[in-house]
Amino acid sequence: MRRRSATSTSPTAAIIAALATLLGLFALTAPSARAASPSEAAATGLHISDGRLVEGNGNDFVMRGVNHAHTWYPGETRSLADIKALGANTVRVVLSDGYRWSRNSPEDVAAVVADCKANRLICVLEVHDTTGYGEDAAAGTLDHAADYWISLKDVLAGQEDYVVVNIGNEPWGNTDPAGWTAPTTAAIQKLRAAGFAHTIMVDAPNWGQDWQQVMKADAQQVYAADTTGNLIFSIHMYSVYDTAQEITDYLNAFVSARLPLVIGEFGGPADQWGDPDEDTMMATAEQLDLGYLAWSWSGNTDPVLDLAIGFDPARLSSWGERIFHGANGIAQTAREATVFGGGTPDTQAPTAPGTPVASAVSPTSATLTWPAATDNKGVTGYDVVRVTGTTETAVAATTTTKATLDSLTPATAYTFAVYAKDAAGNRSPRSATVTVTTEKDTGTPGAACSVAYRVVGTWPGGFQGDITLRNTGTTAVNGWTLGFAFSSGQTISNMWGGTPAQTGAQVKVAAAPYTATIPAGGTATVGFIGTSSAGNPAPTAFTLNGTACTVA
Numbered sequence: 001m002r003r004r005s006a007t008s009t010s011p012t013a014a015i016i017a018a019l020a021t022l023l024g025l026f027a028l029t030a031p032s033a034r035a036a037s038p039s040e041a042a043a044t045g046l047h048i049s050d051g052r053l054v055e056g057n058g059n060d061f062v063m064r065g066v067n068h069a070h071t072w073y074p075g076e077t078r079s080l081a082d083i084k085a086l087g088a089n090t091v092r093v094v095l096s097d098g099y100r101w102s103r104n105s106p107e108d109v110a111a112v113v114a115d116c117k118a119n120r121l122i123c124v125l126e127v128h129d130t131t132g133y134g135e136d137a138a139a140g141t142l143d144h145a146a147d148y149w150i151s152l153k154d155v156l157a158g159q160e161d162y163v164v165v166n167i168g169n170e171p172w173g174n175t176d177p178a179g180w181t182a183p184t185t186a187a188i189q190k191l192r193a194a195g196f197a198h199t200i201m202v203d204a205p206n207w208g209q210d211w212q213q214v215m216k217a218d219a220q221q222v223y224a225a226d227t228t229g230n231l232i233f234s235i236h237m238y239s240v241y242d243t244a245q246e247i248t249d250y251l252n253a254f255v256s257a258r259l260p261l262v263i264g265e266f267g268g269p270a271d272q273w274g275d276p277d278e279d280t281m282m283a284t285a286e287q288l289d290l291g292y293l294a295w296s297w298s299g300n301t302d303p304v305l306d307l308a309i310g311f312d313p314a315r316l317s318s319w320g321e322r323i324f325h326g327a328n329g330i331a332q333t334a335r336e337a338t339v340f341g342g343g344t345p346d347t348q349a350p351t352a353p354g355t356p357v358a359s360a361v362s363p364t365s366a367t368l369t370w371p372a373a374t375d376n377k378g379v380t381g382y383d384v385v386r387v388t389g390t391t392e393t394a395v396a397a398t399t400t401t402k403a404t405l406d407s408l409t410p411a412t413a414y415t416f417a418v419y420a421k422d423a424a425g426n427r428s429p430r431s432a433t434v435t436v437t438t439e440k441d442t443g444t445p446g447a448a449c450s451v452a453y454r455v456v457g458t459w460p461g462g463f464q465g466d467i468t469l470r471n472t473g474t475t476a477v478n479g480w481t482l483g484f485a486f487s488s489g490q491t492i493s494n495m496w497g498g499t500p501a502q503t504g505a506q507v508k509v510a511a512a513p514y515t516a517t518i519p520a521g522g523t524a525t526v527g528f529i530g531t532s533s534a535g536n537p538a539p540t541a542f543t544l545n546g547t548a549c550t551v552a
Helices: 011-023 079-085 106-118 142-151 177-193 214-224 244-256 278-288 318-325
Strands: 047-049 052-054 064-068 090-095 122-127 163-166 200-203 231-237 261-266 291-294 357-359 366-369 379-388 391-398 402-405 413-422 434-437 449-459 462-471 481-485 491-496 498-503 506-511 523-531 542-544
Touching: 064 079, 079 379, 079 391, 090 106, 090 291, 106 122, 122 142, 122 200, 142 177, 177 200, 177 214, 200 261, 214 231, 214 244, 231 244, 244 261, 244 278, 261 278, 278 291, 318 391, 318 491, 357 434, 366 413, 366 434, 379 402, 391 402, 449 481, 449 542, 491 498
Parallel strands: 064 090, 064 291, 090 122, 122 163, 163 200, 200 231, 231 261, 261 291
Antiparallel strands: 047 052, 357 366, 366 402, 379 391, 379 413, 413 434, 449 462, 462 523, 481 506, 481 542, 491 523, 498 506
């Protein structure tokens, strides 16, 4: 499924936006001082105070989390627990009001809210059907989305401590973005008239990126139209935001004007429109105490934006590693909402877990166990990392003191260690390390095979490919390693269906757990994102467990 309509604009439009910023054509005016309304004075739950999102007890709350495409993947019920185990304090959940996709029922939304609360996550609920209105003919209106929220009033009433209502995702395209202001204001007022006291979130036009700065210019006007003052703006930052200056100028403008803002979506991997500067986004958000919510957990049509491959928290992509474990990332900066643990934030980290011990070592897997860590309020999970010199790579997340690591390369030495985490997102010191050497892979003797290699799509400097392995023999292949070589400097940057190891031109792909067995006559498929600079010819030879395959 296509993740979303295009979030970027043309180079010409981006230049116009840059000139507008340079010339100072758009500016925010700080809100004038005013007395608190009765709604503000008696605010309960999440609300806005002096331009910041705070909890009912007045504690500052800074969102650190990700987006999850619930409406398209309702069966992925483990996702919120997995997102929490990696340290997030917030999840933005994709819903549908029925205009474009299957409507999420009140019962389903109630279950999502309960799941958020059970996993101690603040829940931002959004209607995705509005995406690109005015440019995408399939998009619904903010008024239709507001009616949907009103139909959920009984489900959401009393959840103000835990739920933020994001009226509609990217509710205006690039056509006449000034048209965003009136329907946005009307939808806010419609919800307030219906009795909603929740903090409301509104997305920017220009597919959320506000490159023409309509939201920036009209933010004070829209904010003033909400009589409760409990309104937060959301900017989506993708390839329009590819320089540090653009990012810092935009974020600082809202902070200086004391207008609440969150980066409701953002991406890091380069695409055909440009290369977003996610490092500046995250660093500036941390400096200014602004929330951010990365796009997205898993299931994107273009998997380059998947944080977890195949909804598996043990297989984070490079983008996922950056978000959860990188500088200014979620594990480092997230703090759990105090509503889940009393009025005083928990800042005490667990003790380090005991030294892990390896067992059940095979050519492609190993099981680790370790003595439990302790914590003043309880350990909620463990992160297993591979240690290579000074570099760490997350390989598994678990709520127990045991993890089975799959998709390892045969006859290879690995060094692993473990971190413990508590419900507030505090992370322990690292455990002592253990080194494990996987066994040699003897493969399936005499396996016969054919391989079909296909380029799915290309863009400047990159491409997407897939490889289909067919077992042409008479017995099942149980565990496999695929070998091939690129001839023009191509490299693999992300893969699903297998785990790549590349040295120069030579590539070895170990099977994923769900592709490891290929029955006689059956197939397994591996997909990947690659880089290329000097042509992109297909490999000409493949081996499966050392046996040469026919090239289909």
